[in-house]
Amino acid sequence: xxxxxxxxxxxxxxxxxxxxxxxxxxxxVFGELSKRKNVESELIDIRELSFPTNDAGETIKDxxxxxxxxxxxxxxxxxxxxxxxxxxILKHALDTNLKEYIHKAVGICGVSAGPFGGTxxxxxxxxxxxxxxxVTIFWDGNFSSVQSLFxxxxxxxxAAYVRRLDKFFKELIWMAKxxxxxRENVGIEDE
Amino acid sequence: MAExxxxxxxxxxxxxxxxxxxxxxxxxxAEPDSIDxxxxxxxxxxxxxxxxxxxxxxxxx
Numbered sequence: 001x002x003x004x005x006x007x008x009x010x011x012x013x014x015x016x017x018x019x020x021x022x023x024x025x026x027x028x029v030f031g032e033l034s035k036r037k038n039v040e041s042e043l044i045d046i047r048e049l050s051f052p053t054n055d056a057g058e059t060i061k062d063x064x065x066x067x068x069x070x071x072x073x074x075x076x077x078x079x080x081x082x083x084x085x086x087x088x089i090l091k092h093a094l095d096t097n098l099k100e101y102i103h104k105a106v107g108i109c110g111v112s113a114g115p116f117g118g119t120x121x122x123x124x125x126x127x128x129x130x131x132x133x134x135v136t137i138f139w140d141g142n143f144s145s146v147q148s149l150f151x152x153x154x155x156x157x158x159a160a161y162v163r164r165l166d167k168f169f170k171e172l173i174w175m176a177k178x179x180x181x182x183r184e185n186v187g188i189e190d191e
Numbered sequence: 192m193a194e195x196x197x198x199x200x201x202x203x204x205x206x207x208x209x210x211x212x213x214x215x216x217x218x219x220x221a222e223p224d225s226i227d228x229x230x231x232x233x234x235x236x237x238x239x240x241x242x243x244x245x246x247x248x249x250x251x252x
Contacts, residue, residue, distance in 0.1 A: 005244065057217075070246065099248045102211050102237045133213065183210050184241035 006038045007073045007176050014079040014090035016047040021146040022111045024154050026078040029109055029141065032165050033076065039173065041076075044068065046093045053092070061096050069097050074105035074176035075134065078141075081112045081121035086128075094132065102133035103183050105175035107168060109141030117142025137175050139168040198247055200240035207238035207247065227251075 011033065013026040023045075030043045044065065051060050069075070079086055106129050110118015122140050129136050141164065143149060150156055197206040216232040226232050234251035 071244075073244075098213075099235070099237060099246065102213065102246065103239075133211070180244065183239040183246065184208055184244065186210060187208055188210050188212060 006040045007173060007180070008040045008042075008071055009033060009074045009076055009172065009176060010042045010044050010068055010072050011076045011078060012044045012046065012090075012093075014046060014077055014093075015082075015087045016089050017080075017087075020080065021113070021149075022078050022080045024150045025109060025111050025141075025143050025146060027154060028150075028156050028161070029076065029078055029165065032162065033169060036169060036173065042068065046090060049093055051092055051096060056092065057095050058098060065093070066097050066100055069100040072100075072104060073180050074107070074172055075101075076107050076109065076172065077125070078109045078111065079118065079121050079125065081110055081116075081118040084120045085124050086121050091128065094128070098132065103179050104134055105137060105172055105179050106134040107137050107139065107141070107172040109143060109168075111143045111146050113145065113147055115144050117144040135175060135179060137168075137171045139171040141165060141168050196252075198238040198249065200242065200245065200247075202245065203240055203242035205240060205242050207240050209236055209238050211237035212251065213237070 011026055011030050013023060015022050026043060030041055033039060033041045049062050049065055051062065079090060108122045108125055110122045112118045119142060126136055143161070149158060198209070199205070200207050213235050214230050214232040215235050222233070227234055235248050236251050237246055237248055239246045
C-alpha cells in the first residue's frame, strides 16, 4: 500500500461574501483536521482565487488551485446554504477542474443560520460531486445556527461538534485511503 | 488499447494504473470528427502512478 505518503485533504471555503460565517467553520474544521496523524491539509479560500466570469471550465484554470486539487487525496468542502442552494461562485471555481477530481473522496460541511445545518445545500451538491468524478461519503458536517456557534474570538461554543467531526473525518479518511489504493493499484479492466 | 500501451510515469518511470474513463462531450463542439459516435464524445482515460500518486490523462485510441 502507498500509505507511507500522508493523505492530503485540502479544505475549500466555498463563499466569497462579506461577513461570511462559514469562515469560522472552515477554520475550526481545518484546525481539527490538522490534528489527525498522517493527514496534511490546506485551507483554500475561493475569495483568494480569481476566475473570469465571461468564460468557464478548464479554459480559465488557476494553475495553483489545479495543482493543489491534483495533489489531493480527498476534498472537504465548507459550504453555506444560500436560498437552499450553493454559492454560484463555488460552482464556477469547482468547474475549472475535472481530471484532478477523478476517483477522489469528498466530504461536505453545510453551514446555515437556521436549524438544518446546510442539509439542503449538501443534497444539492451531491449530483455535482458525482459528475465531477468525486466520491461522496455518507457522513456530513452540519453546522446549524452558525451565528451562535462561535464567540468573538472564533472559539467554538458547542463541543459536540468535535465528536461529530471525528466521525466525519474517520469516514473521509477511510474513503481517501481506499480510493488512493484503487487509483494506484486497481485497474478498470481488471476482472 | 490501454492493456498494450501502459502509460509510464514521467517522474518515477514506472507503469501507471489505468483506473477510469470519462466521456468528454464538449469535444463534439471542438472536434466533431474525432468523437466516438456510440458514446457521443471523446473517451478520456485516467492513469495514476503508484509511486508518486500523480494522475495523467490521455484520449482513448
